[in-house]
Amino acid sequence: MSNASSSANVLWFLPTHGDGRYLATTTGGREVNFNYLRQIAQAADQLGYYGVLLPTGRSCEDSWVVASAVAPWTERLRYLVAVRPGLQSPTVAARMTATLDRVTNGRLLINVVTGGDPVENKGDGVFLAHDERYAVTREFLNVYSDLLAGKTVNVQGKHISIEDGRLLFPPVQSPRPPLYFGGSSDAGIDVAVDTVDKYLTWGEPPADVADKIRRVRAVADKRGRKLSFGIRLHVIVRETNEAAWKAAEELIQYVTDETVAAAQKSFARMDSVGQQRMAQLHGGRRDKLEISPNLWAGVGLVRGGAGTALVGDPQTVAARIKEYQDVGVDTFIMSGYPHLEEAYRFAELVFPLLSLRQSDNVTELRSRSQIGEVIANGHEPLVKQVSQS
8 A cells, every 4th residue: 555654663661550460450460660660661772662652640650750760771762751731831841841852862752642531630620521622732732832943932822821932942853852642533633633743543453543544644635734653552472373362361360340340431431532442342341352353452441541452473463563554554652561571572573573663773782792592601592584474
């Protein structure tokens, strides 16, 4: 297809809301402290991931504080952190953005999040309806982007008024760090096509993602704008398909029917169209979790937001990734449980099968390092050729 992306950027995930070997249980759970998050970030940096996503919301540690603390311990890794229209002043957010971009020497990416849980929104002092939140987002991003581009802002909007707004210290990236944005509703798409650089979707089946991309592109084309596209997915990759599916079942082995029912009740109150689409993929049922070939919705039984995982051996997972590339996706934000080990597993098993745009993200080694353990104290380990068929 003409929309195909021949190479991709792959990001990983910093689990600031918790991590473990299994979902919905303390069994196999981990303490997610600074040292653990730093470990994951350093692993992602060394392995050559383009960046890491830090989630946002009251269930998470603050993404800005964590990124600021962890970034100095990495060299090339980018940090995708959230601005929150309605929760932040656009001028304060612009200053934070410019500062973190400067501190990290241009390694900041921005995730624009409007918030899809009315209960959480009210806890944060936001009482606006769904479409009104996107109206705030539009006003916010207009001011925010102008400030980062070096403009002086004077605006009297419905929701935001600014007099003599300006930045004294610009960001490293020009005119500003890239803006990522996810919103499946008409109101979300309407704002996205005018204001951001990369449109994100959660992991729906490839045909549904293709329809969404066509829909967004059609609106963007009418307005003379071009967006790129990214997807948020979990991944469960093992040496064989059988082992991968076994790992998927083990991940939810402690999830009870009561836990699923409680989680789905919480998701039902949300006015996020993307979350509604995620929930509809499985309907809270365990018996039909493979919703398209190798796309498994088991994570979404209890986890909000990204609820699907690619499951299979390395060649299968790579093939499914390429199917998304064929419909126009060029950025993949991946994760797996637990996130430290799975960062290694995914990079080691799947990266060799992909064409990655991020090769310049890998720090050059100053000297040759041993790969694999030396055999019998005197023989180098065998080099296995990875098939890309």
